Amino acid sequence: xxxxxxxxxxxxxxxxxxxxxxxxxxxxxxxxxxxxxxxxxxxxxxxxxxxxxxxxxxxxxxxxxxxxxxxxxxxxxxxxxxxxxxxxxxxxxxxxxxxxxxxxxxxxxxxxxxxxxxxxxxxxxxxxxxxxxxxxxxxxxxxxxxxxxxxxxxxxxxxxxxxxxxxxxxxxxxxxxxxxxxxxxxxxxxxxxxxxxxxxxxxxxxxxxxxxxxxxxxxxxxxxxx
Numbered sequence: 001x002x003x004x005x006x007x008x009x010x011x012x013x014x015x016x017x018x019x020x021x022x023x024x025x026x027x028x029x030x031x032x033x034x035x036x037x038x039x040x041x042x043x044x045x046x047x048x049x050x051x052x053x054x055x056x057x058x059x060x061x062x063x064x065x066x067x068x069x070x071x072x073x074x075x076x077x078x079x080x081x082x083x084x085x086x087x088x089x090x091x092x093x094x095x096x097x098x099x100x101x102x103x104x105x106x107x108x109x110x111x112x113x114x115x116x117x118x119x120x121x122x123x124x125x126x127x128x129x130x131x132x133x134x135x136x137x138x139x140x141x142x143x144x145x146x147x148x149x150x151x152x153x154x155x156x157x158x159x160x161x162x163x164x165x166x167x168x169x170x171x172x173x174x175x176x177x178x179x180x181x182x183x184x185x186x187x188x189x190x191x192x193x194x195x196x197x198x199x200x201x202x203x204x205x206x207x208x209x210x211x212x213x214x215x216x217x218x219x220x221x222x223x224x225x226x
Contacts, residue, residue: 001025002144002175006056007046009199016042017053018199024192026143029166029176031186031207033219034196040179043196044071044146047177060144065093068142070150074133078122082113082132085121086139093140100139107135110165112158126153134162138169145169145176151185163189183219187212195222 007020016039024030034040045051048071049064060066069075076085083104090100108114111131116124121132130153137145145166151159166189170176180186186193187207193215195203202222210218 001061002047002059002177004043004047004056004058007043007053007058008055009042009046009051009053015199017046017056019056020199020201021056022194022201022204024175024177026173026175027170028191029170029178029189030192030194031178031180031190032194032196033180033183033186033215035181035223038196039199040181040196041072041148042199044069044148044177044179048146062143065140066143068137068140068145070133070137070145070147072148074121074129074136076121076129076132076136079120081118081120082108082124082135083117085132086135089136090139095140103139103141104135107138110161111135112161127155127158130154131158131162134165143174145174145178147176147178149180150178151180183216184212187215195219197223 002024005021007017009017020043032040042051046053047058048067048069080088086104087100090103095103108117111134113128113131113135116128121129124132134150150162154162166176178186178189190207192205193207194201
């Protein structure tokens with residue numbers, strides 16, 4: 001489970017978070033939609049423990065080590081191979097050697113990176129680097145995933161594969177917060193949706209039966225009325 005209570009944060013005169021509160025249970029996927037500057041990335045960074053809020057608090061069942069994080073930076077070392085990066089990050093989370101070998105194999109196969117496993121990250125394409133970053137975030141089998149625009153740089157097939165993987169993880173009890181500005185991109189994955197503007201949730205709740213078109217309409221209306 002993931003929770004936030006009255007999260008407030010500002011950068012100078014700009015209030016990035018303005019009293020955000022929510023709870024997300026296991027197996028649920030919260031997709032947060034919002035324009036640039038809405039505070040989406042700041043919220044994820046606070047949830048991940050990378051930024052300390054000015055007020056409020058957030059927590060994750062199992063502690064911060066239970067989080068898998070994908071931000072705008074890959075957090076991969078360019079001079080290391082994909083496999084070496086996964087070994088390094090797995091060791092940071094104290095993944096047992098036998099489990100780490102298994103996890104690497106599963107992730108490299110699932111993300112179509114087996115043929116690239118021995119290549120240095122700096123030689124990879126943008127899409128390959130993004131897939132390697134996804135593998136890095138999952139190598140310790142986290143209970144909670146925090147994803148900031150994870151489909152950026154992926155081709156259609158890779159994006160579909162990632163969507164399927166996230167669906168599988170949710171079915172196995174992972175809680176996920178996914179940030180995007182593209183309503184169509186996140187609709188199929190969402191169990192819950194939030195519309196964010198100026199550091200606040202102008203809507204938060206179950207997706208229900210709304211499809212991408214209905215969510216797009218609701219999103220526009222919510223932003224106009226905020």
